[in-house]
Amino acid sequence: MIFCASSIKLTPNTTMTKAPELTKTKFDVRRIIGKIEGKHPGPCIIFFGSIHGNETSGYLALKRFFDPAVTRNISNKLRGTIIGITGNIKALNEGKRFIEKDLNRIWTHENLARISKHPELFDGNEYAEMRDLYAEINNILTGGATNYYFIDLHTTSGSTLPFVIINDSLQNRALARFFPTPVVLGIEEYLEGTIMDYINDLGFPAIAMESGQHDDMESEDIHFASVWVALVAAGCLKEEEVRGYKAHCDRIRFAAVAEKRNFYEVVYREPVNANQEFVMNNGYSNFHRVAKGETLAHKNKKEIIAEYSGRIFMPLYQSQGSEGFFIIRKINKIWLRLSRFLRKNKLEYVFTVLPGIQIKPEERNVLIVNKKIAAFFSTDLLHLFGYRKVRINGSKVEYVKREIPQYTQPYYLKTEANKQQ
Ligand SMILES: [Zn+2]
Structure with missing residues (x-):
């Protein structure tokens, strides 16, 4: 792994230089x-x-x-x-x-x-x-x-x-x-x-x-x-x-430089629908620390309170957008190393010795779990193995992770192609 080493002592630049109003002019834009x-x-x-x-x-x-x-x-x-x-x-x-x-x-x-x-x-x-x-x-x-x-x-x-x-x-x-x-x-x-x-x-x-x-x-x-x-x-x-x-x-x-090269994890999203008026309270920059119970914004004039302590992430200060803000938390380095070990060695197979759990044959990055057994699965454990998406499929819960081999086509396009044949 190559990192960028520096011998120069740097201090954060807090002043912002405003860009010229280019966005209102027509660009000669090509794809x-x-x-x-x-x-x-x-x-x-x-x-x-x-x-x-x-x-x-x-x-x-x-x-x-x-x-x-x-x-x-x-x-x-x-x-x-x-x-x-x-x-x-x-x-x-x-x-x-x-x-x-x-x-x-x-x-x-x-x-x-x-x-x-x-x-x-x-x-x-x-x-x-x-x-x-x-x-x-x-x-x-x-x-x-x-x-x-x-x-x-x-x-x-x-x-x-x-x-x-x-x-x-x-x-x-x-x-x-x-x-x-x-x-x-x-x-x-x-x-x-x-x-x-x-x-x-x-x-x-x-x-x-x-x-x-x-x-x-x-x-x-x-x-x-x-x-x-x-x-x-x-x-x-x-x-x-x-x-x-x-x-x-x-x-x-x-x-x-004000923020170290830490890894953070998203733990909360504040959704905003097209018909809702969202106003973020002033003064929140990215990675700003927030405490549980703090008033962060107003949605349709109702107070939005932080449900978690952590850092504010991508607060919405424009009219268009479907996320008001996120809350993120720092990830422990040991968790990062352990998750890398488990995923590299494909240890999710240990789950499949249990009844009611299998790897989905047509999507090797999906774990299919019987709903009754899924109730005992902790989100933290699933995250460790890389499973971050949840899909309900009848009586089964499907946990999806990103560690997948390279396909020429993802499964949902293959499925669609098969239907056409
Ligand atoms: Zn963007």
């Missing part, structure tokens, strides 16, 4: 921001910018990276391929998070099964954007790379230091560890239909890099530095092949 093919075989690394249209930072950082003046001679030493993709083009042009639907909440199994069968029926802006992205991703995955890595570049509505957010799998953790920031895992229990979900279901690592607040000019710089860090993490370039690699690492670490 593929840039593509560089290396002279040597290797992995393919794919960056998404502005899946949320009001988050211009990712798109602008990728535009900057793919400028020929920046990456002029890179292909001689590059192993594999680098691709930059724009997310929500129309919303980016209009400076909105989305037009009709959140593009990062519609990658559900149902929609993916439907899109593979009847792409022509997908109308409305975000479904059309999803259809394009789906086709691009499928096209890229036929390219014969040694592996595929996906980095989704985001920013937040409230002030924050940079952080990485992942679904809890070992390969996501391994990729996230390269970034000198805190890592938050377990988001899959609380969010449905993210593009990361889709990629992880395919068996490839996919992480989101949140660089700062939407309007902070620093956010773009940190995304730009993150692109270089990700290239080294994926093995496309060696540290010594990136000019100023240490400075890129320091750029991110400097912004994140």
Whole structure:
């Protein structure tokens, strides 16, 4: 594992420089921001910018990276391929998070099964954007790379230091560890239909890099530095092949220095429906400590009280969004090591000696448990083994984890294809 070492004494930068009002102007936006093919075989690394249209930072950082003046001679030493993709083009042009639907909440199994069968029926802006992205991703995955890595570049509505957010799998953790920031895992229990979900279901690592607040000019710089860090993490370039690699690492670490490189776990989500008025109390920045019983926000003028002590995470300070805030808690290092040992050695098989428990034959990452036995399962135990999603299927409970082998197609698309035959 390569970490970015620093000999420079850094202090946190607390001032925010506001970015110019670019979001109101029309960008000449293309789906593929840039593509560089290396002279040597290797992995393919794919960056998404502005899946949320009001988050211009990712798109602008990728535009900057793919400028020929920046990456002029890179292909001689590059192993594999680098691709930059724009997310929500129309919303980016209009400076909105989305037009009709959140593009990062519609990658559900149902929609993916439907899109593979009847792409022509997908109308409305975000479904059309999803259809394009789906086709691009499928096209890229036929390219014969040694592996595929996906980095989704985001920013937040409230002030924050940079952080990485992942679904809890070992390969996501391994990729996230390269970034000198805190890592938050377990988001899959609380969010449905993210593009990361889709990629992880395919068996490839996919992480989101949140660089700062939407309007902070620093956010773009940190995304730009993150692109270089990700290239080294994926093995496309060696540290010594990136000019100023240490400075890129320091750029991110400097912004994140107030928070150590701890791992956190999501323990609570405050949902917000489209017809609800949500107002977050002022003064909460990301990772701000909160105590159980503290008033955090108002929903339809009713007080929202913290149900847990922990840290506030991604408080909503904009009009669009379906999560008011999350609460996260620090994860013990021993838990991280133990969970890695159990998952690497596939010790979930010990469960199957018990009656009423089996591994699902067509989905090896799913544990099927009789409902009566499921009552004795603790969430903490399941999390340790990587099972974070729960599905009810008749008299059975299905626990789903992310540690899955790479498929050419996830099971729900295979099932749909079988039905058509
Ligand atoms: Zn976002």
